[in-house]
Amino acid sequence: MIPVGFEYERASSLRAVMNALAKDDGTKLIAGGHSLLPMLRFRLAQPAKLLDIGGLQELKGIDAKGRKTKIGSLVTYRELIESADVAQRFPIIIEAALGIGDLQVRNLGTIGGGIAHADPASDMPALMLALGAELTLRSKGGKRTVPANEFFQGPFATAMRPDELLAEIVLPPLPKGAGAAYVSIEQQASGYAMAGAAAVVTRSRKTVKTAVVALTGVSDSAYLADVSGVVGTHADQAALEAATAKVTAGRDVNNDIHASSEYRAHLAGVVARRAIATAYGRAG
């Protein structure tokens, strides 16, 4: 568990980071380190240089002054959990973040790290998809915004270019009266989702008006599943079963020692149903 030797530098400013990334010299960014360090220790990643962005104030803080909520990429899971703004606007984020790692991990792990790392079984990508997040990427050349549904491209693969850094997560407000829920069934060892679902549901009286479900842990990346069949129903068990019968359609479902693809596909339906039902219950 000893990494190959590397150079280490604490970044002094965001500008310096972007300049360094522009050189394209194999420098890797590190913040909380919770995804990168294990890869270094296993020698799966052997970067020549680590640039530590953990101290950059520009990437910290939650801004809920406007209609949209802006979350700096260096915001830790603990900060999310303790944020009154997040509690008020997106309690689903807290619901999911409480299930990430343990206290120590939540103290250091960052939302930006979790998103940029794009582990196919991590929780935040599903939330980003379900909440319709926009991800602000910065580089020496400027900045651009990528919607979450274009960001996650495969296992540990995203739309980010090598010279870019994830700076901010921008969340549009939930639809009026929407309920949201995150349900995951964790792999017993890692705690990562064997299948996890983030759902956002609106309703008119008892009838589902809209439903969005994003799944994680199921396939090579988190994805938006088609649950349109639930719209117009009362989200009763039969309707849920029908609407979630094909949540893995068109996807290669992961198969490993913890869950066969068959079991995992079944779980995808289970978590989708449970997330929709809970979100429905929370919708007003």
Add this chain to the structure above:
Amino acid sequence: MATLFGSGIKRREDPRLLTGTGLFTDDLKLPGLVYMAVVRSPYAHAKITKIDTRDAAKAPGVVAVVTGKDLAGKVGTIPCAWNVPDCDLKTPPHPMLAADKVRYAGDGVALVVAESREAARDAVDLVDVDYEPLPTVIDPEKATKGGAPILHDEVAANTAFTWTVAGGDADAAFNQAEVKVDLRIVQQRLLPTAMEPRSAVASHNRATGQLTLWATSQNPHIHRFLTSVTLGIPEHKVRVISPDVGGGFGSKIPCYADELLVALMATRLGRPVKWTEDRSENYKATIHGRDHVEYVEMCGKKDGTITGLKTRVFAGLGAYASTAAPGVPTILHGLMYSGAYTIPNIHGVVKGVYTNTTPVDAYRGAGRPEATYLIERLVDTFAREIGKDPADVRKKNFISKEQMPYTVATAITYDSGDYHGALEKATSTIDYAGFRAEQAKALKQGRYLGIGVCSYTEICGIGPSQVAGAVGFGGGLYESAVVRVYPTGVVRVYIGTRPHGQGEETTFAQVVGDEFGIPVENIEIVAGDTESTPQGWGTYGSRTTAVGGSAVVLAARKVKEKAKKLAAHLLEASEDDLEWKDGAFRVKGSPDKAKAFGELALMANVAWNMPAGMEAGLEASAAFDPTNFVFPYGTHISTVEVDPETGEVSILRYVAVDDCGPHINPTIVEGQVHGGVIQGIGEALQEIAVYSDDGQLVTGTMMDYAVPKASQMPRVESHYTYTPSPVNPLGVKGIGEAGTIASTPCMVNAVIDALAPLGIRHIDKPLTPARVWAAIQQAKGGAQ
């Protein structure tokens, strides 16, 4: 004065261990220290065709590179120290570094020593080894079949031994039986996962020839002996120190290549050498546990009487026979086939089998969990077959307290116990009948609740040395202690066992404190250094208190005897006129005429006024060799709910009733039960070491190997009965392994009970959501 025995005082070792002021092997820094790393085979079975060490040797900071070929013939091989008789045991040579052929992924082929840990690790990647891969075999049953790849040329069918246990006439019992049930049981391979991985530091003085080896050891005296014979260094020139040890669960009993290589390199280089495995290396290179494939049968009458038990067991040994490996699935397993019951006819055959996997050896419970599991699964299966409640069938077949001491069909004699008492306490605590009613009601609503019982007895406090010799154990199994009283009346106690988390620094001080009427603060328990501690055999098999604690109390009593003689002399009284009260010897009837322990300590140590013929000083040593093993027992009951949609198991309640005799420290007993229960639930529900067919350990990290987490585990409701053992002066049994032994069958029985309405009879552990769901699908006739 209240006794310390029975008081739940806080563990004295905890402040040190919890505040980072302990000293573990890897904490040691010595002048000139260099670091060793081992090059391990990525293949599970392969010929080594070439090793090129030139690049590694040239790398910055590298001090030495050594291959298996360099060592062949120059050093001994790794010893197997339990030569179980009458089973045609074959233990082919286990070289410290493989020279010609590797037999598991993780087998060492070369070592590197460098000025820094980092340089050593980098150089490992520069050792260029050419392998010619060979076919592999992982499963211990398949390994005995024709056509299976052969690991050792001299071991036909990979079968290291075939061991038989028999009592009564099992064939006749089965022929005449009204009811027969059978199961094929896989007891999966487990990774012991001590919090501290293995580590060793060695220093050699070339002038004196003295070798000092610090190592993570549960039994430093055994390691002294084996290091001596393997490396050819006289035993009096070898000092083994086992500093604080962060758990072992059996994995720090064996003699491993790595520690010996550290010692060897220290002698060769004249510089101290350190090696510490990381977790990935620990999972590959430290012993594993269990790994049985079993065919088991039980027979009996329709009234619930069990009349016979048969087993056919394939016990995986891994690639080589580890230190105690042959004894684990035989002596510690097969002799316990009667469990808590009067089973008159028993026949068992155990084959020890070599496979292309990490060696398997004693892991918490060591053979007894496997025995208890197969018995308790069979009892439940038998009860279901005859339509009787499993708790009632247990009661019907228990050895009764009136029958104690009781000799079972496998010819061992249980010391004491009231098995009915423990079961009744457990059933009433959990409201067994009430739960059965609740379960029936829930089932009508489509909910699957289950209740599982495990009544266990285990053989521990090992054991009489004479028995050790008779069963081929390469050492004694007595224990010894030295109690040394200082002039100021404080005491140091030197013990031959090596507690590593179990709490004997506290409990032994309680025992000694009671003998001398002094507080535990005045007593230090010293363990782990072969230089200062008397010959001992280590901490395992729940023996430390029953055997080692008995040696401590005997030594303390010898000291007290001497102190009494001295007191009589000083008081000018006859010994018969003295009584021990409130920490002093007092003249009966004149309690003011007294000599307190502290004063006697001073007078003995200054020796100003000794009785004729009495030597100066106040210390004594004692060895205790028990006349029999001890047999703790109990009943654990759990209740569960299974989610039929996902296969997830929720534990509703867990009730443990254990009898380990009187408790020296009830808090520590409870802690041992809790830890053991959690470890056994891990085995029941989530832990499994998985190998791919080509011998790669798929569960090579904690991302895939599911060690229980606090959030996954239930509250354990701990209760006790108290039946003293007649075989040692403290009356204590053992509690280190009981929880692990009891909880695994208890949990599995509960889950199978929950799923019985679906027609499910057995699922192999661990009962992961995926396995439970698959079994439900199959039972429902689904496509799975």
